[in-house]
Amino acid sequence: MKTGIFYGSATGTTADVARRIARLMNVGDSDVHDVAGTRPDLVGNYDLLILGSSTWGNGELEDDWYDFVAGLQVLDLTGKKIALFGCGDETMSDTFCDAVGILYDRLKDTGATFVGEYPADGYTFERSAASDGATMRGLVLDEVNHPEMTDLRLRAWTDKIKQMAD
Numbered sequence: 001m002k003t004g005i006f007y008g009s010a011t012g013t014t015a016d017v018a019r020r021i022a023r024l025m026n027v028g029d030s031d032v033h034d035v036a037g038t039r040p041d042l043v044g045n046y047d048l049l050i051l052g053s054s055t056w057g058n059g060e061l062e063d064d065w066y067d068f069v070a071g072l073q074v075l076d077l078t079g080k081k082i083a084l085f086g087c088g089d090e091t092m093s094d095t096f097c098d099a100v101g102i103l104y105d106r107l108k109d110t111g112a113t114f115v116g117e118y119p120a121d122g123y124t125f126e127r128s129a130a131s132d133g134a135t136m137r138g139l140v141l142d143e144v145n146h147p148e149m150t151d152l153r154l155r156a157w158t159d160k161i162k163q164m165a166d
Protein backbone atom coordinates (compact mmCIF):
# COMPACT_ATOMS: atom_id res chain seq x y z
CA MET A 1 0.00 0.00 0.00
CA LYS A 2 1.74 3.17 -1.19
CA THR A 3 1.79 5.67 1.66
CA GLY A 4 2.14 9.46 1.51
CA ILE A 5 2.48 11.72 4.54
CA PHE A 6 1.21 15.29 4.25
CA TYR A 7 1.67 17.78 7.08
CA GLY A 8 1.23 21.44 7.95
CA SER A 9 3.46 22.88 10.64
CA ALA A 10 4.08 26.45 11.82
CA THR A 11 7.04 25.95 14.15
CA GLY A 12 8.32 22.52 13.10
CA THR A 13 6.72 20.23 15.67
CA THR A 14 4.29 18.50 13.32
CA ALA A 15 7.00 18.35 10.65
CA ASP A 16 9.24 16.49 13.09
CA VAL A 17 6.42 14.11 14.04
CA ALA A 18 5.73 13.48 10.34
CA ARG A 19 9.34 12.38 9.90
CA ARG A 20 9.11 10.10 12.95
CA ILE A 21 5.97 8.51 11.51
CA ALA A 22 7.76 8.06 8.19
CA ARG A 23 10.62 6.17 9.88
CA LEU A 24 8.19 3.91 11.77
CA MET A 25 6.15 3.24 8.61
CA ASN A 26 9.18 2.79 6.29
CA VAL A 27 8.04 5.74 4.19
CA GLY A 28 10.84 7.43 2.23
CA ASP A 29 11.65 11.16 2.48
CA SER A 30 10.31 11.79 -1.01
CA ASP A 31 6.85 10.67 0.16
CA VAL A 32 6.74 13.14 3.07
CA HIS A 33 5.20 16.44 1.95
CA ASP A 34 4.78 19.84 3.56
CA VAL A 35 1.32 20.97 2.40
CA ALA A 36 2.74 24.46 1.93
CA GLY A 37 3.72 24.39 -1.74
CA THR A 38 2.37 20.91 -2.50
CA ARG A 39 -0.35 20.32 -5.10
CA PRO A 40 -3.39 18.53 -3.66
CA ASP A 41 -3.67 16.21 -6.67
CA LEU A 42 -0.37 14.62 -5.61
CA VAL A 43 -2.49 12.48 -3.26
CA GLY A 44 -3.52 10.56 -6.38
CA ASN A 45 -0.14 8.76 -6.20
CA TYR A 46 -0.99 7.12 -2.88
CA ASP A 47 -3.34 4.51 -1.38
CA LEU A 48 -2.88 5.54 2.25
CA LEU A 49 -2.78 9.25 3.12
CA ILE A 50 -1.40 10.17 6.54
CA LEU A 51 -2.46 13.77 7.15
CA GLY A 52 -1.24 15.90 10.05
CA SER A 53 -1.97 19.41 11.31
CA SER A 54 -1.18 21.29 14.46
CA THR A 55 -3.94 23.43 15.97
CA TRP A 56 -3.60 27.22 16.08
CA GLY A 57 -5.63 30.28 16.99
CA ASN A 58 -8.59 29.17 19.02
CA GLY A 59 -9.02 25.67 17.60
CA GLU A 60 -8.09 26.26 13.98
CA LEU A 61 -6.17 24.43 11.28
CA GLU A 62 -2.51 25.25 10.78
CA ASP A 63 -2.56 28.04 8.14
CA ASP A 64 -0.95 26.09 5.30
CA TRP A 65 -3.77 23.55 5.41
CA TYR A 66 -6.57 25.84 4.21
CA ASP A 67 -5.75 25.80 0.49
CA PHE A 68 -4.60 22.19 0.53
CA VAL A 69 -7.70 20.79 2.19
CA ALA A 70 -9.94 22.84 -0.12
CA GLY A 71 -8.09 21.16 -3.00
CA LEU A 72 -8.68 17.72 -1.50
CA GLN A 73 -12.39 18.35 -0.93
CA VAL A 74 -13.07 18.54 -4.66
CA LEU A 75 -11.30 15.23 -5.39
CA ASP A 76 -12.91 11.79 -5.45
CA LEU A 77 -10.87 9.87 -2.88
CA THR A 78 -12.91 6.66 -3.14
CA GLY A 79 -10.68 3.65 -2.46
CA LYS A 80 -8.12 5.64 -0.49
CA LYS A 81 -7.51 5.36 3.22
CA ILE A 82 -6.88 8.40 5.40
CA ALA A 83 -5.19 8.38 8.82
CA LEU A 84 -5.13 11.68 10.74
CA PHE A 85 -2.69 12.99 13.33
CA GLY A 86 -2.17 16.31 15.05
CA CYS A 87 -0.11 18.22 17.57
CA GLY A 88 -1.64 20.47 20.19
CA ASP A 89 -1.51 21.59 23.78
CA GLU A 90 -3.76 20.04 26.43
CA THR A 91 -3.78 23.28 28.43
CA MET A 92 -5.87 24.73 25.58
CA SER A 93 -8.49 22.55 27.06
CA ASP A 94 -11.53 23.50 24.97
CA THR A 95 -9.81 23.21 21.60
CA PHE A 96 -7.29 20.42 22.13
CA CYS A 97 -6.12 19.23 18.71
CA ASP A 98 -9.29 20.54 17.06
CA ALA A 99 -7.51 20.52 13.69
CA VAL A 100 -7.79 16.73 13.56
CA GLY A 101 -11.57 17.02 13.88
CA ILE A 102 -11.67 19.81 11.31
CA LEU A 103 -9.74 17.71 8.77
CA TYR A 104 -12.13 14.82 9.41
CA ASP A 105 -15.18 17.02 8.86
CA ARG A 106 -13.78 18.53 5.69
CA LEU A 107 -12.82 15.16 4.19
CA LYS A 108 -15.55 12.80 5.37
CA ASP A 109 -17.55 13.15 2.15
CA THR A 110 -14.66 12.54 -0.25
CA GLY A 111 -15.25 8.78 -0.43
CA ALA A 112 -12.09 7.91 1.53
CA THR A 113 -12.15 5.42 4.41
CA PHE A 114 -10.79 6.72 7.71
CA VAL A 115 -8.42 4.54 9.72
CA GLY A 116 -6.27 5.14 12.79
CA GLU A 117 -8.71 6.20 15.46
CA TYR A 118 -6.98 6.31 18.85
CA PRO A 119 -8.32 5.87 22.42
CA ALA A 120 -8.95 9.13 24.30
CA ASP A 121 -7.69 7.52 27.55
CA GLY A 122 -4.59 9.15 28.90
CA TYR A 123 -5.35 12.65 27.63
CA THR A 124 -6.62 15.52 29.79
CA PHE A 125 -8.89 18.06 28.13
CA GLU A 126 -12.42 19.40 28.39
CA ARG A 127 -13.40 19.34 24.75
CA SER A 128 -11.91 18.50 21.38
CA ALA A 129 -13.38 18.57 17.89
CA ALA A 130 -11.19 15.49 17.34
CA SER A 131 -13.07 13.43 19.94
CA ASP A 132 -16.47 11.87 20.47
CA GLY A 133 -15.51 11.19 24.10
CA ALA A 134 -14.10 7.66 23.99
CA THR A 135 -11.95 7.89 20.88
CA MET A 136 -10.02 10.46 18.91
CA ARG A 137 -10.42 10.70 15.13
CA GLY A 138 -6.70 10.14 14.81
CA LEU A 139 -3.49 10.28 16.83
CA VAL A 140 -3.19 13.43 18.91
CA LEU A 141 0.09 14.44 20.50
CA ASP A 142 1.04 17.05 23.05
CA GLU A 143 4.68 17.81 22.47
CA VAL A 144 4.41 20.91 24.70
CA ASN A 145 3.47 19.17 27.95
CA HIS A 146 3.93 15.44 27.36
CA PRO A 147 6.72 14.77 24.89
CA GLU A 148 7.61 11.68 26.95
CA MET A 149 4.37 10.05 25.75
CA THR A 150 4.99 10.61 22.06
CA ASP A 151 7.23 7.66 21.28
CA LEU A 152 4.83 5.14 22.85
CA ARG A 153 1.81 6.70 21.16
CA LEU A 154 3.53 6.82 17.77
CA ARG A 155 4.54 3.16 17.99
CA ALA A 156 1.08 1.98 19.06
CA TRP A 157 -0.63 4.01 16.34
CA THR A 158 1.72 3.10 13.49
CA ASP A 159 1.59 -0.60 14.47
CA LYS A 160 -2.19 -0.47 14.18
CA ILE A 161 -2.05 1.23 10.79
CA LYS A 162 0.57 -1.20 9.50
CA GLN A 163 -1.65 -4.16 10.48
CA MET A 164 -4.56 -2.59 8.64
CA ALA A 165 -2.38 -1.98 5.57
CA ASP A 166 -1.06 -5.57 5.37
Ligand SMILES: Cc1cc2nc3c(=O)[nH]c(=O)nc-3n(C[C@H](O)[C@H](O)[C@H](O)COP(=O)(O)O)c2cc1C
Binds near residue numbers: 013060062090097
Ligand atom coordinates in the same frame (compact mmCIF):
# COMPACT_ATOMS: atom_id res chain seq x y z
C1 LIG B 1 -0.97 31.14 19.62
C2 LIG B 1 -1.13 29.66 19.79
C3 LIG B 1 -2.39 29.09 19.69
C4 LIG B 1 -2.57 27.70 19.87
N1 LIG B 1 -3.84 27.18 19.85
C5 LIG B 1 -4.01 25.87 20.14
C6 LIG B 1 -5.32 25.31 20.25
O1 LIG B 1 -6.33 25.99 20.08
N2 LIG B 1 -5.43 23.98 20.54
C7 LIG B 1 -4.33 23.17 20.74
O2 LIG B 1 -4.50 21.99 21.00
N3 LIG B 1 -3.07 23.68 20.64
C8 LIG B 1 -2.89 25.00 20.36
N4 LIG B 1 -1.62 25.51 20.27
C9 LIG B 1 -0.46 24.63 20.50
C10 LIG B 1 0.21 24.18 19.17
O3 LIG B 1 -0.67 23.43 18.38
C11 LIG B 1 1.44 23.32 19.54
O4 LIG B 1 2.42 24.15 20.08
C12 LIG B 1 1.98 22.53 18.35
O5 LIG B 1 2.94 21.61 18.84
C13 LIG B 1 2.58 23.39 17.27
O6 LIG B 1 2.93 22.57 16.19
P1 LIG B 1 3.63 23.12 14.84
O7 LIG B 1 4.96 23.67 15.23
O8 LIG B 1 3.77 21.91 13.99
O9 LIG B 1 2.72 24.14 14.23
C14 LIG B 1 -1.44 26.88 20.10
C15 LIG B 1 -0.15 27.46 20.18
C16 LIG B 1 0.00 28.83 20.04
C17 LIG B 1 1.40 29.40 20.18
